[in-house]
Amino acid sequence: MPHVASADWLSEPDGAFGITPESGQTIYSTMIPAAAQASVMNEFGEDENLLAAEIP
Structure with missing residues (x-):
């Protein structure tokens, strides 16, 4: 991950x-x-397939 x-x-x-x-x-x-x-947004844009799960 860039910048990390x-x-x-x-x-x-215990999971997350x-x-x-x-x-x-x-x-x-x-x-x-x-x-x-x-x-990441510049590289991939707003590709909905990248969202594995919604975080509440």
Whole structure:
């Protein structure tokens, strides 16, 4: 992910956003800065297929 250091990603052993990891899986999360969001939007646009789930 552009503009996000690898050290900024943290493990979520109990899951996150309603996603529960299966045995052997690890979920990582991070705060995505505005510069990274803009970079992704510039590259992919508003492709609805990129939205895996709605976050309440």
